[in-house]
Amino acid sequence: MPELIADVLVVGGGAAGMRAAIEARKQGAEVVLLSKVHPLRSHTITAHAGINGAPAGGAWQAHALDTVRAGDWLNDQDAVEVLCQEAPRAIIELDHMGALFNRDGQGHLDRRRLGGQSAPLACYVNDMTGHYILHVLYEQILKSAAKCCDEWFVTALLVDSGACRGVIALELLTGKLHALGARAVVLATGGGVRAYEPSTGSLGTTGDGVALAYRADVPLMDMEQVQFHPLGLGRNGGLASEATLGEGAHLFNKEGQRFAQAVAPGMAELAPRDLLVRAALAELEAGRGVDGALLLDARHLGKDRVMTRLPQTREVVKAFTGKDLAADPVPVRPIAHRLMGGIHTDLNGATPLPGLYAAGSCASTGAHGATRLGGNTLAEAVVFGRRAGTAAAAYAKTVAAPRGSDALLKDEERRIALALSKGKGGESDVRLREELGRLMMEKAGISRDAAGLQEAVRGVAALQGRYAQAGPRGPGGAFDGGLVAFLELGYTLEVAWAIAAAALARAESRGAHWRRDHPERNDAEWLRHTLVVRGAEGPRVEFRPVTVRQWRPERRAY
Amino acid sequence: MQVTFKVTRYDRATGEKPRVQSYALDLPEGATILDGMMRIREEQDPTLAFRAACLRGVCGECTMRVNKSGKLACVTRVASIAKNNEVTVEPIRYIPVIKDLVFDMEAFLWRKIKAVEPWLKPNGGASDREHVLREEELAEVRKAMSCYMCGLCDEGCTVIAVDGGFLGPAALTKAYRFVFDPRDHARVERLRHLSEPKGMWDCTHCFEANGHCPRGINPTDRIFDLRDESIRRGVKSGAANQQVARHYDSFVASVKKSGWLDEGRLAIESEGWTNVAGLLELLPTAVKALQRGKLPMPYLHRSRPGAEQIRRIIERAEGKPS
Numbered sequence: 039m040p041e042l043i044a045d046v047l048v049v050g051g052g053a054a055g056m057r058a059a060i061e062a063r064k065q066g067a068e069v070v071l072l073s074k075v076h077p078l079r080s081h082t083i084t085a086h087a088g089i090n091g092a093p094a095g096g097a098w099q100a101h102a103l104d105t106v107r108a109g110d111w112l113n114d115q116d117a118v119e120v121l122c123q124e125a126p127r128a129i130i131e132l133d134h135m136g137a138l139f140n141r142d143g144q145g146h147l148d149r150r151r152l153g154g155q156s157a158p159l160a161c162y163v164n165d166m167t168g169h170y171i172l173h174v175l176y177e178q179i180l181k182s183a184a185k186c187c188d189e190w191f192v193t194a195l196l197v198d199s200g201a202c203r204g205v206i207a208l209e210l211l212t213g214k215l216h217a218l219g220a221r222a223v224v225l226a227t228g229g230g231v232r233a234y235e236p237s238t239g240s241l242g243t244t245g246d247g248v249a250l251a252y253r254a255d256v257p258l259m260d261m262e263q264v265q266f267h268p269l270g271l272g273r274n275g276g277l278a279s280e281a282t283l284g285e286g287a288h289l290f291n292k293e294g295q296r297f298a299q300a301v302a303p304g305m306a307e308l309a310p311r312d313l314l315v316r317a318a319l320a321e322l323e324a325g326r327g328v329d330g331a332l333l334l335d336a337r338h339l340g341k342d343r344v345m346t347r348l349p350q351t352r353e354v355v356k357a358f359t360g361k362d363l364a365a366d367p368v369p370v371r372p373i374a375h376r377l378m379g380g381i382h383t384d385l386n387g388a389t390p391l392p393g394l395y396a397a398g399s400c401a402s403t404g405a406h407g408a409t410r411l412g413g414n415t416l417a418e419a420v421v422f423g424r425r426a427g428t429a430a431a432a433y434a435k436t437v438a439a440p441r442g443s444d445a446l447l448k449d450e451e452r453r454i455a456l457a458l459s460k461g462k463g464g465e466s467d468v469r470l471r472e473e474l475g476r477l478m479m480e481k482a483g484i485s486r487d488a489a490g491l492q493e494a495v496r497g498v499a500a501l502q503g504r505y506a507q508a509g510p511r512g513p514g515g516a517f518d519g520g521l522v523a524f525l526e527l528g529y530t531l532e533v534a535w536a537i538a539a540a541a542l543a544r545a546e547s548r549g550a551h552w553r554r555d556h557p558e559r560n561d562a563e564w565l566r567h568t569l570v571v572r573g574a575e576g577p578r579v580e581f582r583p584v585t586v587r588q589w590r591p592e593r594r595a596y
Numbered sequence: 597m598q599v600t601f602k603v604t605r606y607d608r609a610t611g612e613k614p615r616v617q618s619y620a621l622d623l624p625e626g627a628t629i630l631d632g633m634m635r636i637r638e639e640q641d642p643t644l645a646f647r648a649a650c651l652r653g654v655c656g657e658c659t660m661r662v663n664k665s666g667k668l669a670c671v672t673r674v675a676s677i678a679k680n681n682e683v684t685v686e687p688i689r690y691i692p693v694i695k696d697l698v699f700d701m702e703a704f705l706w707r708k709i710k711a712v713e714p715w716l717k718p719n720g721g722a723s724d725r726e727h728v729l730r731e732e733e734l735a736e737v738r739k740a741m742s743c744y745m746c747g748l749c750d751e752g753c754t755v756i757a758v759d760g761g762f763l764g765p766a767a768l769t770k771a772y773r774f775v776f777d778p779r780d781h782a783r784v785e786r787l788r789h790l791s792e793p794k795g796m797w798d799c800t801h802c803f804e805a806n807g808h809c810p811r812g813i814n815p816t817d818r819i820f821d822l823r824d825e826s827i828r829r830g831v832k833s834g835a836a837n838q839q840v841a842r843h844y845d846s847f848v849a850s851v852k853k854s855g856w857l858d859e860g861r862l863a864i865e866s867e868g869w870t871n872v873a874g875l876l877e878l879l880p881t882a883v884k885a886l887q888r889g890k891l892p893m894p895y896l897h898r899s900r901p902g903a904e905q906i907r908r909i910i911e912r913a914e915g916k917p918s
């Protein structure tokens with residue numbers, strides 16, 4: 039019998055999960071916030087540059103048009119409207135919770151311009167915006183007295199009679215599995231970009247929630263859209279924040295040219311990321327890189343500005359490259375950054391599975407389309423986190439406490455015991471992960487074609503097969519990090535397969551999805567979303583129309 | 597690079613004594629301590645337990661003691677710290693260990709953070725508008741709030757070393773963030789709370805916290821700022837504990853009168869002149885002090901030179917507007 043632990047069980051302690059939990063508490067729900075790392079260690083902490091929302095008196099429509107244009111018209115415009123209309127209020131709410139956004143000369147919220155923005159949209163706290171948002175939300179969690187289960191790892195959803203009624207989770211402290219019943223579950227487990235290697239993901243950005251929903255037959259939307267970031271620092275996901283470009287830093291090739299000016303004359307380095315990344319790749323392929331990298335130059339900003347506005351970026355750059363952002367050009371190269379796609383939800387975070395909600399980077403409301411505007415992820419997390427919290431709390435009032443048997447828990451126990459038993463002699467999951475990351479980078483990376491994507495699909499399927507025969511090396515039990523990594527790889531493989539399948543299906547180039555063999559955007563056939571659904575033999579790709587409202591498709595030019 | 601990791605292993609579940617285990621590794625140039633730990637877990641010893649999250653030195657999760665100094669493992673390069681191709685990796689000090697490099701942060705830090713009521717107590721402001729604030733009002737609060745909650749300042753704290761109950765520099769830095777946030781209305785209430793025993797007055801200004809903080813937050817200075825503010829606001833210690841209040845009052849009265857501390861009077865006044873039971877408890881201590889020649893007889897407490905000046909300083913401080 040799963041024990042009822044909450045009306046609303048939120049899985050994930052990042053910005054989206056905490057915002058959902060705070061809202062559900064406000065609605066009077068009993069809330070449990072469960073996370074595989076302490077909430078303050080969530081990936082949101084790494085967000086640097088800012089959170090978008092139109093200024094008071096400014097028009098949210100300008101933000102919306104920037105969003106749609108960056109998304110290459112693949113956005114669902116009703117979701118864009120919600121995002122851009124509600125983001126300003128969400129930011130003010132954060133200010134009232136205690137976030138410490140930078141101010142302009144008059145003492146109002148200052149805004150900086152990030153890639154793809156026609157006017158400054160991003161509120162920021164130096165170059166640690168995510169840090170402050172995460173810490174302030176956590177303060178509110180403590181105030182709300184929501185119950186926290188830190189370091190619990192979800193291994194499966196409890197689905198019974200066609201509804202989600204809780205989760206199965208591993209308590210890392212003891213190594214025990216528990217069935218946790220809840221009237222409603224909100225997934226806020228973040229992205230899955232670690233399907234690529236290297237990527238900017240934190241250790242746990244492994245697509246867990248995306249795969250959990252998918253395994254429960256919830257469709258995934260726009261999975262082919264994978265954003266790369268131009269300012270990667272090489273190994274382990276180091277990244278120079280886009281705040282550098284927002285503050286006015288430049289990108290140079292070997293010949294000292296600002297190559298971004300050629301692809302986006304009006305915006306140069308502030309073009310959306312996909313354009314910048316393709317331009318960077320072209321430079322590198324033409325041999326105009328310096329040791330396989332381009333140069334990020336912030337020297338002309340002056341030491342003062344670098345120290346006050348970009349202090350953390352300076353630290354990160356130093357740690358990863360040994361360079362001083364204020365004094366040296368910094369070598370950067372494109373790196374896998376985040377998925378635009380995820381669990382398909384409506385505007386309230388509801389998935390097609392009753393009782394299951396999703397918000398933040400693991401979800402896809404359709405707001406982002408084919409390229410996420412820098413600064414929109416944090417906005418999405420708080421706007422749709424709040425909505426999902428409200429909706430889940432309301433739903434929880436309408437359903438009885440979950441009943442059901444121990445069968446699912448027993449199944450999971452058996453599954454994990456079986457994996458553990460295979461670990462000793464079998465193949466190393468660490469090698470499998472490395473192979474997966476390389477495969478995805480090479481065959482489903484920045485530049486794609488049908489042949490490569492077919493290889494990617496076959497390759498991931500083969501890795502799935504090998505994974506099924508492998509197991510973690512450790513004994514199980516308390517704090518077995520190898521077991522967690524092994525289970526995470528299972529999730530990442532599902533995500534990778536969905537990405538490759540959707541990318542193969544979309545025979546056009548749009549936003550981040552760039553097909554060498556179909557270099558043009560094709561609205562007549564492809565102004566529609568991909569929906570990846572789990573089938574017996576792997577993913578099946580279906581389609582869904584795009585919601586177009588006031589912004590008719592145009593040619594995308596900057 | 598050939599290097600040996602000497603890792604301290606312990607498991608609370610078995611309770612056996614900690615032991616050091618050596619692992620020989622061949623790591624690429626530029627590898628970090630965390631890379632080494634991962635490699636050990638993957639290739640040599642899957643039972644090794646440790647934590648990590650962001651992989652870029654910004655989340656505070658992978659705190660370890662490497663070659664006897666507290667570090668974030670994910671941004672500490674092996675080459676920069678190895679001595680004779682060796683590194684030692686141990687849990688940070690004064691923290692209950694659960695398993696290997698996984699420790700009980702709740703007991704060490706989180707409970708102390710929670711004890712300062714770490715949420716804004718807003719002083720109003722129209723909810724549909726942002727607060728209008730000057731950058732100068734925010735800069736220091738922002739700096740304090742850039743804390744990673746890594747615990748390295750508490751690890752270096754010389755008071756926590758002898759008294760695990762001390763609130764410590766990390767929690768006090770968290771408190772600073774609210775006390776000096778112009779949007780918080782509970783400044784005095786917070787200062788009163790921090791003035792209780794085990795709070796900010798227990799800091800001995802050894803400045804270790806400043807040296808240990810990877811963010812340059814200078815937690816020791818934050819503690820000074822809190823103390824200054826409480827003096828400025830006339831906040832006295834001991835709101836929740838009469839004995840503490842009497843102790844501090846007697847302390848000040850004594851120094852004000854004679855320019856230095858009258859310890860005999862302090863002991864008696866802290867207990868309270870009418871508290872017979874408490875006074876009786878002092879007796880054995882007094883007898884022992886007498887036996888060891890620490891209690892001069894007859895007991896006279898003379899004013900020290902400059903007492904007048906000291907009195908004026910104290911009165912000046914007391915006269916500050918609250």
Ligand SMILES: Cc1cc2nc3c(=O)[nH]c(=O)nc-3n(C[C@H](O)[C@H](O)[C@H](O)COP(=O)(O)OP(=O)(O)OC[C@H]3O[C@@H](n4cnc5c(N)ncnc54)[C@H](O)[C@@H]3O)c2cc1C
Nearest residue numbers: 050051052053054074082085087088192228398399415416
């Ligand atoms: C370097 C960098 C810079 C960025 N800069 C910006 C920026 O300037 N502006 C912007 O808008 N965005 C930015 N982003 C993106 C943004 O940080 C994240 O995408 C966003 O914060 C995600 O929030 P989230 O709440 O959806 O998920 P996360 O913060 O990733 O949280 C996921 C949570 O789910 C939990 N979890 C996951 N799986 C499980 C499981 N199986 N069981 C239990 N718990 C689980 C985790 O523990 C975690 O608490 C940046 C990203 C990076 C990497």
Ligand code: SF4
Nearest residue numbers: 743744746747749809
């Ligand atoms: S004040 Fe500095 S040392 Fe102390 S917990 Fe915060 S970041 Fe770590």
